[in-house]
Amino acid sequence: MAIENNRLDESLYAENFSDIHPPFDSYSAALVEANRCLFCYDAPCMKACPTSINIPKFIKQISTENIKGSAHTIFSSNIMGAGCGKVCPVEKLCEGSCVYNLLEEEPIAIAKLQRYSSEMALDKNWKIFERKILPEEMKRKIAIVGAGPAGLSCAHVLAREGMDVTIFEKEKRGGGLMTYGIAAYKVTPEFCEQEVNYILSIGGIDVKYGKELGVDFSLEELRRDFDAVYLAFGVGLTRKLNIPGEDLNGVVDAISFIYDIRTHDFKEVPVGNKVAVIGLGMTAIDAATQAKRLGASEVSIIYRRTQNEMPSTEVELNIAKLDGCNICWLSAPNEIMGVEGKVAAIKCDVMKLGEPDSSGRRFPEPSGEQFVLDVDMVIKATGQTPYYDLVNEYGLENKNGKIAAGKDGQTNFENVFAGGDNVNGGKEVVDAVQAGKDGAASILKYLNILVGTKNIQI
């Protein structure tokens, strides 16, 4: 057996990649859950949301059958509220801080309720926001690089405030990692397209697809042709393992692997029979579970620390476990072994935890023991690397490739702002949406469009 596609029949693909968190199928079902909500004051869930969605309010609005109002509440704070309802790690955000946890009761199904209102808004194409009509002399032209969550969020606020926005996107579709980098059982390409179209429907946002910074245009050109620039081009591929055998046929990058799944029919995506996934973040889980769901017979997640230190949430880990993935704790690859240029096995050090490192987590050290796993595919998911060369080429101040931008998002060029993964190195979609809002507010302030940010939901 080796890496091959078309391992399953159509019905199995459909089953394996159906929505992992099905929505409420009726208003009555949503109402039961909405009525459980206590409508907390200064609610912990709201404080735990990076975009500060007024969660008690939008849930109350479901219970009063004001679904349009509920969608407005969500989208005012988070224009990607529908997608976040599908992909947010709510167990460590809103739902994780729901007061019901303190009663040892199930927290309110906030994400599911959020999907109820926001997906209805998308399905019915409710026009919730009006674009401000400004006199010509007040209009400004703003360029945004990247149509991912940060770029779209920034664009929507700016368009709402009457600005003319142009987004340059290197891919053929918008949505960024939402469209290209998240497990297909969480969001479908159709949904991502619908969400992007909904965001763009406010008007005033022109997206130029297939245009890449540094290839099709330069930062200088943007600075010259636009009043302000917002950089939201995200991060690149997984960082290198720097171990022997990394160039063998069968070693792939998790981002590329997921990208393939999101851009092809499932049956066209090749997967190994025995797969090793290196790393244990959210992307590692998405890669491992999808390898299994594409028909791999064995998937092993190789992680150098223990469950206490893992970046993934327990909820996500459980998805992998339920899919039958093995977890090799305290294991670090030190060589990928090949036969005839193809991956045949991976050799790992058995690790032990030493003193805490700069992240506060106990640092793993080789114990001296080793083991070998027979595998025919290795997926690297050890965190994405910033576009180091690009930012240095343009003279953007940065820290290891992450653009240096303050809370206001301003870079060392006064009309260039940045936010999202290209600043923070790679966080959740919801963090990027907030970064986009912050960036838009800073740009408007810079352009003297608004004094302060009181008209913008931050």
Place this chain on the structure above:
Amino acid sequence: MASLYTDFLGIKSPNPFWLASAPPTDKKINVLRAFEAGWGGVVWKTLGSQVKNVSSRYSSVDYGGHRVMGFNNIELISDRPLDLNLREIEECIKLFPDRAMIVSLMADNDRESWHEMIKKVEDTGAHGFELNFGCPHGMTERGMGATVGQDPEIAAMIVEWVMEKATIPVITKLTPNVHSVVPTGRAVVKAGSNALSLINTIQSVTGIDLDTLVPNPYVAGKSVFGGYCGPAVKPIALKFLTTISQDSITNKVPISGIGGVTTWKDAVEFMLLGSTSVQVCTAAMTHGFRIIEDLCEGMENWMDEKGFKTTKDFIGLSVNNITNWESLDINYHHIANIDQEKCIHCGLCYIACEDTSHQSINLDYGKPYNKYTIKEDECVGCNLCQLICPVEDCITMVEHRKAPEYLNWIEFKEKGLPLNDH
């Protein structure tokens, strides 16, 4: 083991739970099912003047995710042939001789009609009558039902006609669609009514369809005021019941309590305020007759716990615990306390107190959980925070008397004591 056996003016039933005169008691099949389930008695749906019912007939009010907090009907009295009703009543009595069979009446407003009806019903072997002076819809347009109950003189006149003929106990059912039930209650007791029952339904509009703009229940594009009942009306019923139990004329006769009785606790409350039996309708209509099991078991367990052997041991015990406001003790004071171990930081107490009460709760901001504590000097002891707190026993009201002695408003005024300065 406590006994629920009930003797209401000689009308005997194994428990104090009767089904009220309503759709559940309008024919043999329902009544037999009720008796099989264990109900102590029924008040057969009102017989009398000829009517025809419409479709639809019911509407309701939902609240906080619960169906039928309040229930509304525009159904009139029985629209079945009188002879059929009488035959079925007789059959039910024969099959379940240990259960109470009371028949509700609403004859046309003349002596002969009432006399004729009484004779026919007594021939079935029924144990008592209930005079329907309370139905607030439909029949009122013909000068019957609540129209009678709202006029003490007319009510007394009809009771006099009834008492001329009746040989079994007569209960007069009062309408709550008045400012006080006492005048009609007194008038009918003076006219000879052997007992009272209350309340009948309350005139209402339960809601409007926001698409068609027609209120409900819907009848070919129109609606009509209906009679409101169910859990929502219980507090109103208890208040009216108390006024009857405290009046020196009306408290001489037994009372059958009605109005939103849903659980055994509701029934105990009606009985603590003076009811000898209770009548149930909406709860049965929303859950079926099977609820009788918990009604009985719950009441028995409570009686055992409290040491009451029969229902007579506790009927009326709370009547004198409702007094005039001017008799309340002004020196009584209690202050809220938040148990920090139990608090889940929902902030509901804080926002209610801060926005709408006495700004007596401190907020210390935290992420994600704030801390809430009581400002004891500011708290007036209103209960609002305790009422809305979602956690059992998290907020308690702790007694802090202003002074040891009893002091009411009249004494307070006489002594010229100082009023609040804020």
